[in-house]
Amino acid sequence: MRVCVLGGDGYCGWATALYLSRKGHQVAIADNFARRQWDFELGVQTLTPIRPMPERLRAWKQLTGETIEFLSGDITDYEFASSVVRSFAPDALVHFAEQRAAPYSMIDRNHAVFTQVNNVVGTLNLLFALREFRPDCHLVKLGTMGEYGTPNIDIEEGYIAIEHNGRKDVLPFPKQPGSFYHLSKVHDSHNIMFACKIWGLRATDLNQGVVYGTMTRDVALEEALINRFDYDEVFGTVLNRFCAQAAVGHPLTVYGKGGQTRGYLDIRDTVRCVEIACLNPALPGEFRVFNQFTEQFSVLELARMVQAAGQKLNLSVEISHLPDPRVESEEHYYNARHSKLLELGLKPHLLSESLLDSLLNIAIRYRDRVDPSLFLPKVNWRNARNERRPKAAAEAAGSAYEAPFEAAAVSAPGNGRVRTGDDRQ
Numbered sequence: 001m002r003v004c005v006l007g008g009d010g011y012c013g014w015a016t017a018l019y020l021s022r023k024g025h026q027v028a029i030a031d032n033f034a035r036r037q038w039d040f041e042l043g044v045q046t047l048t049p050i051r052p053m054p055e056r057l058r059a060w061k062q063l064t065g066e067t068i069e070f071l072s073g074d075i076t077d078y079e080f081a082s083s084v085v086r087s088f089a090p091d092a093l094v095h096f097a098e099q100r101a102a103p104y105s106m107i108d109r110n111h112a113v114f115t116q117v118n119n120v121v122g123t124l125n126l127l128f129a130l131r132e133f134r135p136d137c138h139l140v141k142l143g144t145m146g147e148y149g150t151p152n153i154d155i156e157e158g159y160i161a162i163e164h165n166g167r168k169d170v171l172p173f174p175k176q177p178g179s180f181y182h183l184s185k186v187h188d189s190h191n192i193m194f195a196c197k198i199w200g201l202r203a204t205d206l207n208q209g210v211v212y213g214t215m216t217r218d219v220a221l222e223e224a225l226i227n228r229f230d231y232d233e234v235f236g237t238v239l240n241r242f243c244a245q246a247a248v249g250h251p252l253t254v255y256g257k258g259g260q261t262r263g264y265l266d267i268r269d270t271v272r273c274v275e276i277a278c279l280n281p282a283l284p285g286e287f288r289v290f291n292q293f294t295e296q297f298s299v300l301e302l303a304r305m306v307q308a309a310g311q312k313l314n315l316s317v318e319i320s321h322l323p324d325p326r327v328e329s330e331e332h333y334y335n336a337r338h339s340k341l342l343e344l345g346l347k348p349h350l351l352s353e354s355l356l357d358s359l360l361n362i363a364i365r366y367r368d369r370v371d372p373s374l375f376l377p378k379v380n381w382r383n384a385r386n387e388r389r390p391k392a393a394a395e396a397a398g399s400a401y402e403a404p405f406e407a408a409a410v411s412a413p414g415n416g417r418v419r420t421g422d423d424r425q
């Protein structure tokens, strides 16, 4: 199968591209390296020293003999988005290429606008490109469980059967997203559903939970293939961040009471879920939704698990409750269905002591790269404008950033190719 992984330089995309390549699929990656630029902008870096794309792809080719094609560009540019669809002619288009940090979208108006333009326009461009040039290609789009919010009823997989005033229908499950980023995903879902309906496109929306881990069999093959491990308050996902905190003796930063419960999954299951979706495509005209996670935990439960695993490695791990910078329920009902991927053959890697041990050991191995000042939340949902690190500090901390390709078009609020309200005359 020919699979194009959009956003393949990122955390989930890189691991997915390697996995699909090893499984014998013809893989291309498209990316504009925007994420490396956003790290630079904020003065943060991944705990693990990820390599420039040419080096990553050379190492993969040397180790496996497999070639992954690379297409450099921004999918908010329709010429680029449509050229990817025309030139690579994918059977499946796996779409990870979005700004994915809720705190980034809540920094200020500029970042909120940028996030929504980048994500919604990028996805719209892909829908038009598919309609024009490859209507039978299956769009596999990464959505998020955060689209649903935390309703006081069970969360279904995409749709809910409703009886109202004596009449029945099956309707999209209500969405109550918790940030401008999550809202961008809801807008995407509506646009994709509409395009499937009017043009007969086929799409799967993978409402993914929070991903943890960094190693898959493929990225572990050699240091040059190493994957991202984000630990900062903006891009770090919670379990990875807790492991980095434990490794340097920093208290685990639980927001509020820590009763916030979400779905989680191991990155090894992310790559398998994407493969399952590709191998079992949606029908023409079908907009299918899978809830892609394997277990539910509260933030405090995760903190206690990291504390226990850390103590076994002789780390002294404290838990600190900080005022919640987000506007969210700190204790609530949460029960989300997630059976469709299991029915199609997913065998989950459940969170175990040995996985936590290995995550902590990775964090310990690279702990000299940790900047503890990046742990503390600085983006507060209640403010319209949050102060970021001064540019000079960002530049000093960002020395690890290397422009991977001369022609790479990177986008960031204010200097990007995506124009925001501020830029328009």
Ligand SMILES: NC(=O)c1ccc[n+]([C@@H]2O[C@H](COP(=O)([O-])OP(=O)(O)OC[C@H]3O[C@@H](n4cnc5c(N)ncnc54)[C@H](O)[C@@H]3O)[C@@H](O)[C@H]2O)c1
Binding pocket: 006, 007, 008, 009, 010, 011, 012, 013, 030, 031, 032, 033, 034, 035, 036, 073, 074, 075, 076, 095, 096, 097, 098, 099, 100, 118, 122, 142, 143, 144, 145, 208, 209, 210, 211, 212, 228, 237
């Ligand atoms: N990481 C998680 O825990 C998680 C959870 C749920 C959903 N998701 C979704 O999965 C997807 C991937 O997440 P991730 O953690 O790998 O993010 P990431 O930031 O590591 O990777 C995203 C990649 O997309 C690229 N990109 C962004 N905008 C682009 C554009 N306009 N054109 C071309 N490339 C662009 C970036 O450069 C980056 O390499 C996102 O859509 C995210 O919303 C992630």
